[in-house]
Amino acid sequence: MMKKFTVLKGIAAPLMVPNIDTDRIIRIERCAGIPRERQGEYMLEMMRLDPDGSENPHFILNKPPFREAKILLAAENFGCGSSRENAVWALMGWGLRCIIAPSFGDIFFGNCFQNGMLPIRLSAATVERLAAAIEADAGNAVLTVDLERQRILTAQGEEITFEVEPLRRRMLLEGLDEIGLTLEHEAEIAAFQNRDRGVRPWLYV
Amino acid sequence: MTLSTATGTAAPSTLFDKLWERHVVAEPAPGVSLLHVDRHFFTDLHSPEFKLLAARGLPVRNPEMTFCVADHVVSSRPGRTGGNAAWSETYLADLRAGSKRYRIKLFDVNDDGQGIAHVIGPELGITQPGMLVVVGDSHTSTHGALGALAWGIGSSEGVHVLATQTVVQRKPKRMRIRFEGTPGPGVEAKDLILHAIGKLGTAAGAGYAVEYAGSAIRALDIEGRLTVCNLSIEMGAKSGMIAPDEKTAAYLRGRRYAPKAEHWDLAVQHWKTFGTDDDAVFEREVEIDVRKIRPQITWGTSPQDVIAIDATIPDPASAGGERRQAMLAALEYMGLVPGQPIAGTKIDWVFIGSCTNSRMSDLRSAANVVRGRKVAAHVRAWVVPGSQGVKRDAEAEGLDRIFREAGFEWREPGCSLCVGANGELVGPGERCVSTSNRNFVGRQGPGARTHLASPPMAAAAAIAGVITDVRQSTLEKR
Structure with missing residues (x-):
């Protein structure tokens, strides 16, 4: 059963660096060598930790109140690069449930919905404005993301609407799993293959 | 010259659209397509996912359409028998167990067909024009060089493919990049595509499927085309593809998994039915003058x-x-x-x-x-x-x-x-x-x-x- 996502209220941390790739979010040896449920400890380790393994005190996610962030404000092309779904698992393992950015890597964007993570596309100007308000005063850091109403409520009471494709929205709200939904189409899959076997017999040998 | 000889009165369409339409199994919601996956490579790094499938009690729907590959965790050391990382043997063991349990063909560490999924797919003729090919790896766009739809998927989608032989997809926009002219000395396929990424940016392709065209693409051999399509993801594109032509058919002929003699002519006839129509519309068109490109770094x-x-x-x-x-x-x-x-x-x-x-x-x-x-x-x-x-x-x-x-x-x-x-x-x-x-x-x-x-x-x-x-x-x- 996938984690449901309905309303999320929490600290939003601004990480306004463009092109944060999934290798950066979690290194390959962590993907391969660390159990999935512990990968959150290695999220963004090359930014979060110094080479000796100690915390980099200047990194946003190491500072209060952002250590407790549930929402990440990010710059263009967040999650680009490798298809590793571990990037989503690591971000969620750290405690994040929502990423707000002007654009995302396509595979990462899809992977989020498979795990109960909500990625939201907002204009660069809007993300930068939210980030600037929080950077100026951490008192502004609490955001409420309401998926049902497709609105973000800021600490100052501003409401920002966002788009989510309806099927994905429903799957998050109800915690539905894609495999379960597709298995309902088994008859159509079988019919496709029967038809296709006549057109492309060389595929079925 | 592309292979396409299709004529008809249908609205002009792109290669991408034509192949997409042919793979639609169902439309679970407006704007959402359930697409049939023709070939799926399952790499060693994904071997833990067999356990997810088993936990749900689901079989692999079409084991003959998936190929397990030992490529990421294997050592490259001469004389190797497995991997040299602490986790390598676990992943390889899980891959072997999964392929055996579900009766999936495995290219194991020192098998004669072993190699990187995106190299052996074309080389063994597993990847063919018009197929939908997916791999849990972002460089799956490589296979598009043969005129296949091909893109990288995540782990959850990989389990979905094993269980249903389909993927749930939203159709991307279309972009065409034409490379025109003859490259100068020392300029390789890699330089063409690196130059394009430098010019367009690493996010330019986000939300797009790219078709590469133009005289410089036609002039490339299949291996050069594989290099070009490989880097599509580095400009953020979902996929990159090149219309199949005589070179594509010649490349595939006789390869281990290519259509056998009794189907060969039929397959080539089928491949000729696709290609982008002259008046097809792309949301974005880019033209690159290859003569100006110098070796890139x-x-x-x-x-x-x-x-x-x-x-x-x-x-x-x-x-x-x-x-x-x-x-x-x-x-x-x-x-x-x-x-x-x-x-x-x-x-x-x-x-x-x-x-x-x-x-x-x-x-x-x-x-x-x-x-x-x-x-x-x-x-x-x-x-x-x-x-x-x-x-x-x-x-x-x-x-x-x-x-x-x-x-x-x-x-x-x-x-x-x-x-x-x-x-x-x-x-x-x-x-x-x-x-x-x-x-x-x-x-x-x-x-x-x-x-x-x-x-x-x-x-x-x-x-x-x-x-x-x-x-x-x-x-x-x-």
């Missing part, structure tokens, strides 16, 4: 950070905002000074390999630079062929001898130093000219500095011990 930590080999390292002062900060961070990480020529930068490593550039034509063009010369004493240089087939062919041609005599290590097939999932890494602060696809921070190892380039550029750097212009290197050789 990256200077930063994103594939878009690329310049011509005779250019100087860019100055962040010329950029604004986030871009300026990103450039400063990249230069600091890479240990480079703006305004300096990139040529002459001392290197420690050369890696010739990866799903981008590890095929016969890549090894030949690198060997042509290397022949009769020596790798600089301070440089460690590796050649990792993309597959057992490439390795065998290269050895039959004597390429391994050319590399070995020059001081290169001639290694076993796999992903190796492109991503380090097998524990093979470039050391902190060390500088590597690499024919792979990503120069991300830490990609080749924590603190490792990667410069992406073509195989002959990497070979020239190995000889000179510094980043060097392959055109100059070739002149010196004469």
Whole structure:
């Protein structure tokens, strides 16, 4: 059963660096060598930790109140690069449930919905404005993301609407799993293959 | 000349749209398509996912359409029997157990068909025009070079494919990039696509499926086309593809999994029915004049950070905002000074390999630079062929001898130093000219500095011990 996502209220941390790739979010040896449920400890380790393994005190996610962030404000092309779904698992393992950015890597964007993570596309100007308000005063850091109403409520009471494709929205709200939904189409899959076997017999040998 | 001979009165359409339509099984919601997956490669890194499938009690719906591949975690060390990372044996054991349990063909560590999924798919004829091919790997776009729909998927989607032989997809927008003209000396397929990424940016393709076209694409052999399509994801594109032509059919004929004699003519006839119509509309069109492209090399930590080999390292002062900060961070990480020529930068490593550039034509063009010369004493240089087939062919041609005599290590097939999932890494602060696809921070190892380039550029750097212009290197050789 996938984690449901309905309303999320929490600290939003601004990480306004463009092109944060999934290798950066979690290194390959962590993907391969660390159990999935512990990968959150290695999220963004090359930014979060110094080479000796100690915390980099200047990194946003190491500072209060952002250590407790549930929402990440990010710059263009967040999650680009490798298809590793571990990037989503690591971000969620750290405690994040929502990423707000002007654009995302396509595979990462899809992977989020498979795990109960909500990625939201907002204009660069809007993300930068939210980030600037929080950077100026951490008192502004609490955001409420309401998926049902497709609105973000800021600490100052501003409401920002966002788009989510309806099927994905429903799957998050109800915690539905894609495999379960597709298995309902088994008859159509079988019919496709029967038809296709006549057109492309060389595929079925 | 593309193969397409289709005529009719239907609205003009792109190659991508035509193939998409042919794979639609159902539409679970408006704008959402359930697509049939024709071929699925399941790499060793995904082997834990067999357990997810088992936990749900689901069978593999069409085991004959999936191929398990040992590529990421395997050692490239000569004489290997498995991997050298702490986790390698677990992943390989799970892969073997899963392939056995579900009756999926496995290309195991030293099997004669083993290699990188994106190399063996085309090489064994598993990938064919018009197919939908998915892999839990972002460089799946490679397979599009044969006129296939092909893109990378995540782990959850991979389990979905095993269970249902379909993927749930939203149709991307269409972009066409035309490469026109004849490239100058020393300019390879890798340079064409790196130049395009530099010009368009690493996010330009987000939300798009790209079709590559133009005279320079038609002129490329299939292996060059595989390199071009491979890097589609580095501009953020979901997929990259090239319309099949006579070269595509000639390339596939007789390969192990290509359509057999009784189906061959039918298959080729089928392949002729697709190709982009003359009046088809793309949401974005780009034209690139290939005559202006010089050999490329990256200077930063994103594939878009690329310049011509005779250019100087860019100055962040010329950029604004986030871009300026990103450039400063990249230069600091890479240990480079703006305004300096990139040529002459001392290197420690050369890696010739990866799903981008590890095929016969890549090894030949690198060997042509290397022949009769020596790798600089301070440089460690590796050649990792993309597959057992490439390795065998290269050895039959004597390429391994050319590399070995020059001081290169001639290694076993796999992903190796492109991503380090097998524990093979470039050391902190060390500088590597690499024919792979990503120069991300830490990609080749924590603190490792990667410069992406073509195989002959990497070979020239190995000889000179510094980043060097392959055109100059070739002149010196004469």
